[in-house]
Amino acid sequence: MANIPGYRLPLAGTQPEYLHPAYRSSIKRAPTRPLILAPHTLSEVTGPVFGDDTVHPGDGDLTRQHGGEPLGERIFVSGRVLDENSRPVRNALIEIWQANAAGRYRHKSDTHNAPLDPNFTGYGRVMTDDLGRYQFTTVKPGAYPWGNHYNAWRPQHIHLSLFGAGILERLVTQMYFPGDPLLDDDPIYNSVADEKARRRLIARFDWETTVPMEGLGYSFDVVLRGREVTPFERGER
């Protein structure tokens, strides 16, 4: 078998460095030896395939998982998942988790003294359609305090975990909200050196998906790594 086209490496600054001292937890957990650059084999360009039965109707509505509606500002999040070659990624699985509107996670390690909401778990999953589109309904998560530095607060964010076609497309990221005053001082958000790449983590307020009398729409596109284009695909013979 001939060598297969691998994934493009990230452009400098568009992905965080492992060691980012302002984010204290990275200090004892980031690798200290240089990473070893490896070619991509069939092991890297393939990845798990999740069938249509992975996601059930309703998994994408985080506001309807209990007897009543969660408190907070209802929002509609939608967007597309593309690869670096601008192609839609279909059947991409997206796992979603977040704090409730008061800034509290339903997790035993979360000790923030904000209330839990009996009507909110903060978990959902969706899969992209043939055009790479996804959407989910939730409430806007609250900001919450953490111990990184004095008076540290995380900006409002939603965690997104994505699978593309190959295991090297795997991405876990966080979606932020426009105009959040906490972004400037957040070491996790600011771990992305390239300003444009950093700003792409902020969703866009979207009138198109804002529903009258129901809730605001936010648009957030995600780009997964793309493979080098082969001569054949470029139209060369």
Added chain:
Amino acid sequence: MSLRATASQTVGPFFSIGLEPMFAPVVAGPEIPGEHVTIRGRVLDGDGAPVPDAVIETWQADAEGRYPNPGEPRSAAAPHGFQGFGRTPTDEQGQFTLSTIKPGRAPGPDGSPQAPHLVVLIFMRGLLRHLLTRMYFPEETSNEDDVILRLVPPERRATLIARAARDEDSVLLWDIHLQGEDETVFFEA
């Protein structure tokens, strides 16, 4: 037109809310053909302290070295329902456990077969991007010729090769050291 991949951000301390519903500590049940093994290890930080809030993901071929993915050139999805994907968290002692089969030899560059291996991704609070590594199998002569393993300086290769547990059958031990003398080899790929 080319775009740039979205920046990675840490899974944070509360990832289990989002990732636990798809935890998959059993990659291959008894119905899957192959040599069944249990892989057990610990994740240790720069102080040698156990990491109790990591999650490990694995991707591997079946016993014939075929991936259950449309990109696999030699067959369609394996008929026995093998998914190839594992996901397991560490516990309070930083320990993780995975039940699977030893994969066959998947093709490498220029068609030369690779040694049996798992592709391993590691996520945790403190990691702004996940780590990428591989786990190889003990007493496997093909390790000598593996294209990827040969890129690793000889004195560090042992960090990627599991060892057989002395007193338990079919148990492989493989610790992940994030830093320190025995720092595991991680890849940029």
